[in-house]
Amino acid sequence: MTIPATGRRALLGFAAVTLAAPRLAAAQDAWPTRPVRYINPYTAGGPTDTLSRLLCQKMSDLSGQQFVVENRTGSGGIVGNQAIAQSAPDGYTLGLGGIATHAIAPTLYARMPFDPHKDFTFASGMWQLxxxxxxxxxxxxxxxxxxxxxxxxxxxxxxxxxxxxxxxxxxxxxxxxxxxxxxxxxxxxxxxxxxxxxxxxxxxxxxxxxxxxxxxxxxxxxxxxxxxxxxxxxxxxxxxxxxxxTLAGFDMSSWTCLCGPAGIPRDTVLRIAALARRALETEELKRAYLDQGATAWPTTPEEIADFRASEERRLAPIIRASGARVE
Missing domain, CATH: 3.40.190.10 (Periplasmic binding protein-like II)
Incomplete structure (x- = not known):
C-alpha cells in the first residue's frame, strides 16, 4: 500500500512527537535543566541581597545550573513579587517572598496587585532574621x-x-x-x-x-x-x-520564603524544595547565614504555606491598631 505524501508527513510528525514526549517529560522531571531566574524584590547590597546570593550560589553548585539573581525593587517588595506572580509557572522563575509582602502587606495596603494566598506557589522557607x-x-x-x-x-x-x-x-x-x-x-x-x-x-x-x-x-x-x-x-x-x-509571647522576626507563581507542577515544587533544603542544611551556608545574623530555615511547601497564612492572621490586628495604612 502506498501512503500519500501528506500522510507520510503526518505519520512522521506523529512519530517525532511520540519519540520526543519521553524526553520532554524526563527534562521536566530533571528540573533544573537550564538557568533559573531568582527575583529579589529589594535593593542590591542589602541583607536580603547578600543572603539570597549565598543561597543561589549554593543551589547552583548543587544542581549544576545557574541561579541568577535579579533585583526588581519598588513599593517595599511589591513590584518584585508582582513580577514573580506573573511569570510562567514552569519552575524557572522563583524569588523572595516574606513577612513584609506576604503577611504584613495584605493588611497594610488597601489594594495590591497580587493575592499572597492564590497567586504563588510556596516551596520552602529560606531564613529567619x-x-x-x-x-x-x-x-x-x-x-x-x-x-x-x-x-x-x-x-x-x-x-x-x-x-x-x-x-x-x-x-x-x-x-x-x-x-x-x-x-x-x-x-x-x-x-x-x-x-x-x-x-x-x-x-x-x-x-x-x-x-x-x-x-x-x-x-x-x-x-x-x-x-x-x-x-x-x-x-x-x-x-x-x-x-x-520579659513579655511572654513576644515574637517578631523577619522571615523569607522561596516562592514562584501559582501553578508550578507538584513534582517540580518538590524538587525545588529538596534542592533548597540541601543547600540550607550545608554547614557552609549555615555558618555564612549566622555571620549575617540570620538562621537557615528550610521547610516543606506545606509548612511554609501554612506559616505564611498564620502570620497574616497574627499580625493583622497589630497593624490595624498601629493605624498604618497605604491607600
Missing amino acids: PNLLVVNNDIPARSVPELIAFLKANPGTYSYASAGAGTTLHISGELFKTMAGVDINHVPYRGSAAAYPDIIAGRVHMIFDNIPGALAQARENRVRALGVTSARRSPVVPDVPSISE
Missing part, C-alpha cells in the same frame, strides 16, 4: 524591664525609629507598645541607616533594627543593645536576652 532593640546611650535602662518601667514613668515623651510604616521594625515597635503597655511615638525613616544619627544624638531614642545593622552600632558603643525580638535568644548575640523573657 530577628531584630535587635537598641537604645540611645543616655537612656538609663540597662534591661528590657528597666526600659518598660522608664517609659511608663514618662508616657508620650520618647520615640522609636523604623525603616518605614509596615516594616518589621515598625511592627516590632507597635507590638512592644501593646504588650508592654507603654506610650512611645513612631518616627519613620527611609531605611534604618538613616535613623542612627538621630538615635545616637538623642533626637529619637530607640529602634528595633535587623541584627546586622543594630549589632554593628552596638559593638561601636554608639547605642546599647537590650533585647532580641525572636521568641528565643539569637545565636549571633547569645548574651542579649529575648524580649519574650
Whole structure:
C-alpha cells in the first residue's frame, strides 16, 4: 500500500512527537535543566541581597545550573513579587517572598496587585532574621524591664525609629507598645541607616533594627543593645536576652520564603524544595547565614504555606491598631 505524501508527513510528525514526549517529560522531571531566574524584590547590597546570593550560589553548585539573581525593587517588595506572580509557572522563575509582602502587606495596603494566598506557589522557607532593640546611650535602662518601667514613668515623651510604616521594625515597635503597655511615638525613616544619627544624638531614642545593622552600632558603643525580638535568644548575640523573657509571647522576626507563581507542577515544587533544603542544611551556608545574623530555615511547601497564612492572621490586628495604612 502506498501512503500519500501528506500522510507520510503526518505519520512522521506523529512519530517525532511520540519519540520526543519521553524526553520532554524526563527534562521536566530533571528540573533544573537550564538557568533559573531568582527575583529579589529589594535593593542590591542589602541583607536580603547578600543572603539570597549565598543561597543561589549554593543551589547552583548543587544542581549544576545557574541561579541568577535579579533585583526588581519598588513599593517595599511589591513590584518584585508582582513580577514573580506573573511569570510562567514552569519552575524557572522563583524569588523572595516574606513577612513584609506576604503577611504584613495584605493588611497594610488597601489594594495590591497580587493575592499572597492564590497567586504563588510556596516551596520552602529560606531564613529567619530577628531584630535587635537598641537604645540611645543616655537612656538609663540597662534591661528590657528597666526600659518598660522608664517609659511608663514618662508616657508620650520618647520615640522609636523604623525603616518605614509596615516594616518589621515598625511592627516590632507597635507590638512592644501593646504588650508592654507603654506610650512611645513612631518616627519613620527611609531605611534604618538613616535613623542612627538621630538615635545616637538623642533626637529619637530607640529602634528595633535587623541584627546586622543594630549589632554593628552596638559593638561601636554608639547605642546599647537590650533585647532580641525572636521568641528565643539569637545565636549571633547569645548574651542579649529575648524580649519574650520579659513579655511572654513576644515574637517578631523577619522571615523569607522561596516562592514562584501559582501553578508550578507538584513534582517540580518538590524538587525545588529538596534542592533548597540541601543547600540550607550545608554547614557552609549555615555558618555564612549566622555571620549575617540570620538562621537557615528550610521547610516543606506545606509548612511554609501554612506559616505564611498564620502570620497574616497574627499580625493583622497589630497593624490595624498601629493605624498604618497605604491607600
